[in-house]
Amino acid sequence: MRQVRAYRAYMRASVRMALQYRVVIFAFAFVTLLWIVLLTRLWTAAYQDRPAVAGFTLDQMVVYLTLSSLQAMIIISPLAHIIAGRVRSGEVVFDVSRPLSYPGQMLALQAGQTLTQTSIVLLVAPLAALLGGLAAPASAAAGLLYPVAVLFGWLLNALLTFLIGLSAFWTVDNMGLSTLFRFIAAFLAGASVPLTLMPGPLRALAGALPFRFIAYQPAAIYVGQVHGREMIQGFALAAGWVVVLVALTGLIWRRAYRKTMVHGG
Template identity: 40%
Template sequence: MSAPTAPAAPQPPSAAAKRPRATPLRAHLACARMEFRTALTYRTSYLSSFAMMLLQIWLLTVVWRALYDGRTEVDGLSLATMTAYATLTTLQYQLVSPWRSSPIDQRVREGKVAIDLLRPVGFPGQMLAGQLGWASSAVPVLLVALPFALLIGAGQAPASTAAGFAYPVALLGALLVNQLLGLLLGMVSFWTLEVTGALMAYRFIAQFFSGALVPLWFMPGPVRLAAEWLPFQATAYTPAAVYLGQIEGSGIAVALGVQLAWIAALGALSAFVWSRARRRVMSQGG
């Protein structure tokens, strides 16, 4: 009779087993953190954008003061409100800007999208998280620029307590609308490979109809009507107008509801476009 074999000694858990299992939230945060660090890596570009923003705030203040030509109000709008609006939209556009494009077209051209598809989280989620991480790199700039804006007299407090509480919600809505628009534009590259021309047109249209260049209240009737029916006004005009009291009372709830409706519509459209784009990638063997 053979001797009984000794039980095998328990093996220590492997490093992979010890590692906490990645959740979708952790994965998306990792994507955002990676893009945040990438944005801060290019310090010359980062600091130059900061300097240009401060210069733009000062120039806009000078221009609007010259246009008012000593008058305290134009069409019922005070000079202080107008300079505060120009300053606020400039600061906001460090977070919510059509110039911050999606990296999708570059990843499609270089074939890196094939690696993205192998990751345990969805491709649109990866891109949105990365875009949000890149946008959040502007927060340190804003913390420095805000005292400068107050110093030159181009800033002011929220128009009311309700405006103060509603503004961060409106700003978050503006950020989400802008990121979804950027995601849709980026996914066009699955069909065209190159979106430079479309991006140039998008930047001009988005900046104008968002109210970042000219407030909606100064636009002619038909142009303002068109702006109100497009999603761009939700990215700049809405939060600034809420903050300054140009939208108040029940109008605040309506404005936030419009932002939410655009987020839902653009989210559904993004999901549909991605379902088509993914089939295209698979059909090409990507």
């Protein structure tokens, strides 16, 4: 119970930190809305009165693109930047000396950031619906399972970003690796192009990796493109990736911790 209260304190501190940079948050929201407008207008023109493309109707595509953009605001993680900054400043020494696991501390910080970002998403969602397009979920099951898929996406992205952040224990500055990761993740997540439109081998690769839950899987469930057995298999894959990434996080963190102690942390 004491540890739970401590992690909650981390979350509250993270919310306060995020609110100190309200201008940045709202600027990100503005850019997201602009991106929604550009994507939805581009795809509307690309349809050229065709009833469907790769199984997506125009209405489904617009909702998919709007949702995937809003999801990015919720799922996006600053952990790699936070970890690198604390390694450079030496503050990481205080982090690892606390009676709480370092990965747990970072995930609690991420949860606080997400609470703030989610509140902004709820504020801008009506405007996003007006500029892009939103509709009711394809079915009751889709409406119930959509947030589950988003939660998987959040957890997978947080774990992946934490792993990228740990590279700072060896490189100090992980900006290049972090930027490369964001580009690869956004592409393989289907943020701008649904996975069903990708060439066969690339689609198979993207479908097997955890990135799909960052954008494609939740939005595709919502609009009814992923359902039934395919949806169940997707959740099983996500759960498997969570287990793999948690184990990998523990392994790499132990090595990073030993490195910190060896160098006089």
